[in-house]
Amino acid sequence: MQTEFSRALGIDIPLLCGAMYPCSNPELVAAVSEAGGIGIVQPLSLTYVHGYEFREGLRTIRQLTSKPIGVNLIIERSSRKYLDRVHHWLDIALEEQVSLLVTALGNPRWVVDRAAPAGVTVYHDVTNRTWADKALDGGVDGLICVNNRAGGHAGTLSSQQLLEELLPLGKPLICAGGIGDPQGYAAAIHAGYAGVQLGTRFIATRECSAHADYKQAILQAGEDDIVLSEKITGVPVSLIATPSIRRMGLHAGPLAKWLLRGHRSRHWMRTFYSLQSVWKLRRAALQGMGYRDIFQAGKSVEGITRIESAGDIVREYDAALG
Numbered sequence: 001m002q003t004e005f006s007r008a009l010g011i012d013i014p015l016l017c018g019a020m021y022p023c024s025n026p027e028l029v030a031a032v033s034e035a036g037g038i039g040i041v042q043p044l045s046l047t048y049v050h051g052y053e054f055r056e057g058l059r060t061i062r063q064l065t066s067k068p069i070g071v072n073l074i075i076e077r078s079s080r081k082y083l084d085r086v087h088h089w090l091d092i093a094l095e096e097q098v099s100l101l102v103t104a105l106g107n108p109r110w111v112v113d114r115a116a117p118a119g120v121t122v123y124h125d126v127t128n129r130t131w132a133d134k135a136l137d138g139g140v141d142g143l144i145c146v147n148n149r150a151g152g153h154a155g156t157l158s159s160q161q162l163l164e165e166l167l168p169l170g171k172p173l174i175c176a177g178g179i180g181d182p183q184g185y186a187a188a189i190h191a192g193y194a195g196v197q198l199g200t201r202f203i204a205t206r207e208c209s210a211h212a213d214y215k216q217a218i219l220q221a222g223e224d225d226i227v228l229s230e231k232i233t234g235v236p237v238s239l240i241a242t243p244s245i246r247r248m249g250l251h252a253g254p255l256a257k258w259l260l261r262g263h264r265s266r267h268w269m270r271t272f273y274s275l276q277s278v279w280k281l282r283r284a285a286l287q288g289m290g291y292r293d294i295f296q297a298g299k300s301v302e303g304i305t306r307i308e309s310a311g312d313i314v315r316e317y318d319a320a321l322g
Contacts, residue, residue, distance in 0.1 A: 019072030070100030149178025151298030180300030
């Protein structure tokens with residue numbers, strides 16, 4: 001089935017492998033694109049976790065597939081050094097002719113202004129109508145609708161609530177969160193979504209470089225094992241409730257909560273959390289329980305029962321549309 005999203009990108013199947021820190025290795029991104037969906041590169045994962053210079057990493061993926069790929073850019077106002085790095089990644093992504101940019105956290109206007117003349121599509125992560133309106137004011141082509149079943153930074157609304165709120169905006173919508181089986185994918189497309197983004201499902205694949213402990217934790221977990229922790233980035237992040245997470249606790253302490261409420265201090269506190277979590281998540285994903293069992297995942301774990309190849313998953317999901 002073709003949708004407005006898949007037609008615009010020239011892909012066969014409206015299915016995305018969402019950008020994941022630290023799990024978006026080149027082989028996984030390429031496998032999803034080669035099978036007819038589209039893999040999204042997470043720059044920090046590509047460079048910090050997997051050790052590629054950014055351009056080199058994109059070209060490595062190009063050696064594995066000639067089909068469209070995307071790049072994720074977190075554009076929240078942060079340190080000048082980080083924003084300079086984002087601008088650098090954007091420059092290279094456009095020079096290397098990526099097909100899709102997925103922006104998050106911030107005003108995407110400056111990205112759109114750079115991408116549109118190059119014919120590159122831009123979608124923005126949103127969790128509600130307020131953020132969707134701001135993204136559309138920034139000129140994006142479509143919206144990644146992050147619902148309350150997603151891994152990582154989950155939203156607060158269900159996929160159906162987001163569809164009802166955002167469909168009247170007249171832009172293609174991507175369902176992101178909670179889909180771990182072909183039936184859920186087909187239901188989202190038939191409901192009116194122009195595509196579906198999977199994250200957790202693609203961690204449990206042969207191409208993903210995540211440690212076997214991480215993959216087994218996904219296979220063994222049910223949706224009730226997914227909890228929200230404030231201690232990873234300062235805002236709730238979906239994780240598997242492993243022993244390490246239970247010992248760590250889910251809620252920020254009184255001082256952290258106070259700092260997170262301040263206009264300026266919240267950026268300091270979130271930076272403090274993020275600097276710790278970038279290192280912890282990387283080590284957990286690569287070393288498994290030999291380090292700590294800190295594993296990001298969404299409620300889609302409920303439908304994930306085996307490790308498969310990424311290409312087989314894409315084809316299986318496509319077949320569910322009939």
